[in-house]
Amino acid sequence: xxxxxxxxxxxxxxxxxxxxxxxxxxxxxxxxKVGKTVNVYSIMPEKYATKIFSEFTKDTGISVNFVRLSxxxxxxxxxxxxxNPQVDALWGGPADTYEAGIPExxxxxxxxxxxxxIPAKFRSTENYWTGIGxxxxxxxxxxxxxxxxxxxxxxxWLDLTDPRYGQSLQMADVRTSGTATERIYSxxxxxxxxxxxxxxxxxxxxxxxxxxxxxxxxMPIATGQASAGVFYIVDALDxxxxxxxxxxxxxxxxxxxxIEGSGIVKGAKNLxxxxxxxxxxxxxxxxxxxxxxxxxxxxxRTDVVVTNPALDMSQVKLLEAQAEWKGDNRARLVERWIDExxxx
Amino acid sequence: MSxxxxxxxxxxxxxxxxxxxxxxxxxWIIFAIFIFLPIIKLLSTTFVVDGSISFTNLIxxxxxxxxIRALYNSLILATAVAVTGTVLGYIFALAVTxxxxxxxxxxxxxxxxxxxxxxxxxxxxxxxxLALGPNGMLLRALGITDFxxxxxIGTWISETLTYFPVAFMVITAVLNxxxxxxxxxALSLGSSRWRMFRTITIPLSLPGxxxxxxxxxxxxxxxxxxxxxxxxxxxxxxxxxxxxxxTGMFDLKGGASLSFLLLIPALLVxxxxxxxxxxxxxxxxxxxxxxxxxxxxxPHLLTAIISAVCAITVxxxxxxxxxxxxxxxxxxxxxxxxxxxxHFKYVFAHGKKAITDTLLIAVLSxxxxxxxxVVIGYIAQRKNFFxxxxxxxxxxLNYALPGTVVGIAYIIAFNQKPILLTxxxxxxxxxxxxxxxxxxxxxxxxxxxxxxxxLEEASLSLGAxxxxxxxxxxxxxxxxxxxxxxRYLFIHSxxxxxxxxxxxxxxxxxxxxxxxxxMTELQFSQASAFSIVLxxxxxxxxxxxxxxxxxxxxxxxxxxxxxxxxIGA
Numbered sequence: 061x062x063x064x065x066x067x068x069x070x071x072x073x074x075x076x077x078x079x080x081x082x083x084x085x086x087x088x089x090x091x092x093k094v095g096k097t098v099n100v101y102s103i104m105p106e107k108y109a110t111k112i113f114s115e116f117t118k119d120t121g122i123s124v125n126f127v128r129l130s131x132x133x134x135x136x137x138x139x140x141x142x143x144n145p146q147v148d149a150l151w152g153g154p155a156d157t158y159e160a161g162i163p164e165x166x167x168x169x170x171x172x173x174x175x176x177x178i179p180a181k182f183r184s185t186e187n188y189w190t191g192i193g194x195x196x197x198x199x200x201x202x203x204x205x206x207x208x209x210x211x212x213x214x215x216x217w218l219d220l221t222d223p224r225y226g227q228s229l230q231m232a233d234v235r236t237s238g239t240a241t242e243r244i245y246s247x248x249x250x251x252x253x254x255x256x257x258x259x260x261x262x263x264x265x266x267x268x269x270x271x272x273x274x275x276x277x278x279m280p281i282a283t284g285q286a287s288a289g290v291f292y293i294v295d296a297l298d299x300x301x302x303x304x305x306x307x308x309x310x311x312x313x314x315x316x317x318x319i320e321g322s323g324i325v326k327g328a329k330n331l332x333x334x335x336x337x338x339x340x341x342x343x344x345x346x347x348x349x350x351x352x353x354x355x356x357x358x359x360x361r362t363d364v365v366v367t368n369p370a371l372d373m374s375q376v377k378l379l380e381a382q383a384e385w386k387g388d389n390r391a392r393l394v395e396r397w398i399d400e401x402x403x404x
Numbered sequence: 405m406s407x408x409x410x411x412x413x414x415x416x417x418x419x420x421x422x423x424x425x426x427x428x429x430x431x432w433i434i435f436a437i438f439i440f441l442p443i444i445k446l447l448s449t450t451f452v453v454d455g456s457i458s459f460t461n462l463i464x465x466x467x468x469x470x471x472i473r474a475l476y477n478s479l480i481l482a483t484a485v486a487v488t489g490t491v492l493g494y495i496f497a498l499a500v501t502x503x504x505x506x507x508x509x510x511x512x513x514x515x516x517x518x519x520x521x522x523x524x525x526x527x528x529x530x531x532x533x534l535a536l537g538p539n540g541m542l543l544r545a546l547g548i549t550d551f552x553x554x555x556x557i558g559t560w561i562s563e564t565l566t567y568f569p570v571a572f573m574v575i576t577a578v579l580n581x582x583x584x585x586x587x588x589x590a591l592s593l594g595s596s597r598w599r600m601f602r603t604i605t606i607p608l609s610l611p612g613x614x615x616x617x618x619x620x621x622x623x624x625x626x627x628x629x630x631x632x633x634x635x636x637x638x639x640x641x642x643x644x645x646x647x648x649x650x651t652g653m654f655d656l657k658g659g660a661s662l663s664f665l666l667l668i669p670a671l672l673v674x675x676x677x678x679x680x681x682x683x684x685x686x687x688x689x690x691x692x693x694x695x696x697x698x699x700x701x702x703p704h705l706l707t708a709i710i711s712a713v714c715a716i717t718v719x720x721x722x723x724x725x726x727x728x729x730x731x732x733x734x735x736x737x738x739x740x741x742x743x744x745x746x747h748f749k750y751v752f753a754h755g756k757k758a759i760t761d762t763l764l765i766a767v768l769s770x771x772x773x774x775x776x777x778v779v780i781g782y783i784a785q786r787k788n789f790f791x792x793x794x795x796x797x798x799x800x801l802n803y804a805l806p807g808t809v810v811g812i813a814y815i816i817a818f819n820q821k822p823i824l825l826t827x828x829x830x831x832x833x834x835x836x837x838x839x840x841x842x843x844x845x846x847x848x849x850x851x852x853x854x855x856x857x858x859l860e861e862a863s864l865s866l867g868a869x870x871x872x873x874x875x876x877x878x879x880x881x882x883x884x885x886x887x888x889x890x891r892y893l894f895i896h897s898x899x900x901x902x903x904x905x906x907x908x909x910x911x912x913x914x915x916x917x918x919x920x921x922x923m924t925e926l927q928f929s930q931a932s933a934f935s936i937v938l939x940x941x942x943x944x945x946x947x948x949x950x951x952x953x954x955x956x957x958x959x960x961x962x963x964x965x966x967x968x969x970x971i972g973a
Binding site for chain 1 (some may be wrong): 468469470533534537538539540554632633636637648649650651656736737738739740754812815816819820824826827905906908909910911913917921927928
């Protein structure tokens with residue numbers, strides 16, 4: 061009798077939990093049934109990834125399930141999920157994120173079919189990742205704000221330290237954003253490391269806010285809440301294309317560029333489909349899709365015709381920084397930024 | 405020796421109260437899986453270096469002055485938010501329960517207060533930035549130029565607005581279940597309204613106030629979204645730093661160590677709350693009530709101040725939401741003000757899965773979480789057993805920890821056999837249940853604290869067992885508190901993001917992550933449209949629950965007067 065009561069109450073509480081377990085079980089079944097899918101973490105913004113993947117599905121019949129994550133989140137997840145990978149591929153995001161993942165053992169080596177058509181500096185030396193697009197840094201500024209302060213469109217890194225900007229710049233936080241670490245790489249290429257940090261301390265005096273995402277400052281600049289900032293070209297052009305009165309310019313000292321990568325996750329459950337995605341990404345097709353949809357990455361395939369004049373790099377001084385060097389030094393440079401720049 | 409005594413106590417408890425014993429065993433198992441296992445896995449990530457226990461991770465973190473400042477800031481902010489949020493919540497609760505303001509105004513107050521609560525934190529922070537940020541609309545209108553919202557001020561205002569509805573809900577529930585006869589007695593014995601307010605209303609609402617302070621302190625301590633947007637680099641707080649450390653620097657150990665620092669203040673507040681509120685008796689529902697009468701009204705001056713504060717707050721909140729609504733309806737924010745429905749079309753075309761997923765997850769979490777919340781709250785308040793304090797604290801642990809950390813802990817714990825849950829619906833539901841059933845537990849405890857155990861003892865001595873007593877006597881008495889907990893659970897399961905941002909998968913996605921996505925992708929109008937859809941869904945469901953709450957309170961008070969008549973006859 062009493063035993064019955066105990067069992068009854070245990071059952072009652074456990075019953076409360078059955079729906080979630082049942083739902084969990086159902087779900088595993090459905091994924092096994094669907095054959096031609098590939099699961100992806102996309103660091104590339106959702107609005108671009110949606111368009112690109114729908115073209116991929118049209119071409120290959122393979123549908124793509126994806127979640128958009130920031131580069132740090134994506135890598136942290138891939139590492140945490142190593143024993144049981146939830147996705148087959150990582151899509152987009154800076155190449156140094158991939159480099160940081162290689163020693164953690166989260167990527168699978170694969171050389172896509174047409175990889176040799178992509179210049180070697182846009183690929184992993186050991187075939188862990190393949191570049192799908194290039195994005196230089198640039199300045200984005202609000203024309204109305206510049207006019208009101210009598211400022212010209214910035215064309216030098218030094219212009220941004222002009223006191224007339226007075227705490228109105230917004231750019232990304234080095235701790236969370238690949239755009240921001242790219243900024244440090246650029247400055248080191250221009251000034252050397254120590255001087256680059258001296259410069260950043262001066263720049264810091266004009267900063268209104270460091271944003272979490274690389275593009276976070278673009279909207280405030282567009283609406284006049286902030287004056288200017290440093291962005292990847294893809295984000296700067298995207299907000300300009302929405303119709304805001306903005307200028308996109310480059311520093312004469314030069315900028316480095318980010319390489320958007322793509323790679324297969326080790327232990328991928330849909331390895332075949334993931335390989336098809338990588339093959340497709342290394343073909344001319346991806347570049348053409350990006351050009352047609354106004355997605356402003358410069359294709360890594362040099363044989364893709366780019367129509368947007370803003371992506372013509374012939375007048376821009378592009379500086380080289382190896383992805384391996386970036387991956388190896390990132391953590392140290394971020395630490396130094398926290399210690400010297402934001403804590404001063 | 406002590407072990408045998410414990411054994412003995414357990415065995416005798418199993419005999420004396422088998423239902424309680426069985427329930428406890430079941431709950432301990434659930435706690436072990438969903439609360440302790442993830443935390444232990446996370447702690448081992450923090451403290452185990454190369455197979456042995458080491459403090460190097462923690463020492464490294466403590467060595468940086470920036471992190472110490474973050475700890476200090478977190479405590480200051482949480483205290484400020486707990487105080488202002490509770491005061492504002494109390495003022496609103498008084499306006500609704502103790503004034504003769506027109507019903508329309510009271511309805512407006514109740515409706516508007518839930519707006520900040522039912523919208524994702526990112527959205528309200530953004531509209532606050534547009535209003536009070538640099539070059540903000542409201543600042544321009546008022547001609548203020550030297551105000552900076554980034555830092556303590558902005559975070560404080562935003563969190564107060566976001567969390568005071570929690571205080572409002574908890575305190576209203578307590579004010580409503582108070583006995584009006586005490587007010588009557590005081591007034592008929594010649595007490596002034598001030599004196600009545602000071603010596604009856606305030607002391608009797610202490611459990612609600614304490615509860616609210618604890619909840620708000622915890623909520624602010626764990627909130628990472630608001631400081632992320634409004635804190636800027638001048639005002640670092642621990643959850644934000646932990647989040648940045650994990651997501652930005654791939655440093656799980658560092659992030660885990662930082663959040664470990666958060667556990668200490670959370671623990672302190674919990675103990676404080678027990679010491680301050682636990683001892684005194686605030687029993688006012690005794691079953692021996694006289695005829696039900698209306699609550700005594702507040703002094704006129706107080707009523708005037710309360711009305712003014714409520715009106716200003718309501719107007720400000722409505723203004724902030726008007727910005728979001730306007731944003732969802734214009735073609736391009738700030739450039740092209742043509743009114744269009746294109747953003748809503750996009751939401752229903754590309755966000756349908758997110759909407760249905762979110763609803764399913766929220767409903768499951770609410771149902772499961774409320775059942776667990778009632779059972780746990782009841783046991784914690786009414787029963788004595790070995791390890792009770794640890795039981796109560798354990799139940800709240802996921803709530804006290806920053807969501808970011810819970811999310812990462814869940815990934816680590818549930819990514820390998822035997823409990824393989826990553827990528828499933830179960831992991832999202834579990835994360836919400838064990839984080840947000842806390843209000844349910846707290847309201848049940850606060851509500852039970854007002855109900856004389858004699859009512860239950862009567863049932864027990866008349867031969868009902870503890871299960872029957874619980875379902876037939878206790879539950880009907882605490883239904884308003886349970887519904888308050890359910891509302892909180894549902895709202896948070898629809899809108900919270902801090903833990904689940906790590907748990908969404910390619911198969912299960914949430915509306916909040918879509919909103920955050922649209923925000924980071926500069927699709928302000930889309931983000932606004934997503935937010936409006938989410939807010940409407942939550943608002944409708946919440947209105948239904950609120951109506952149920954009112955209905956059950958009325959039913960409960962009617963029963964009371966009927967029983968009195970019987971006794972009187």
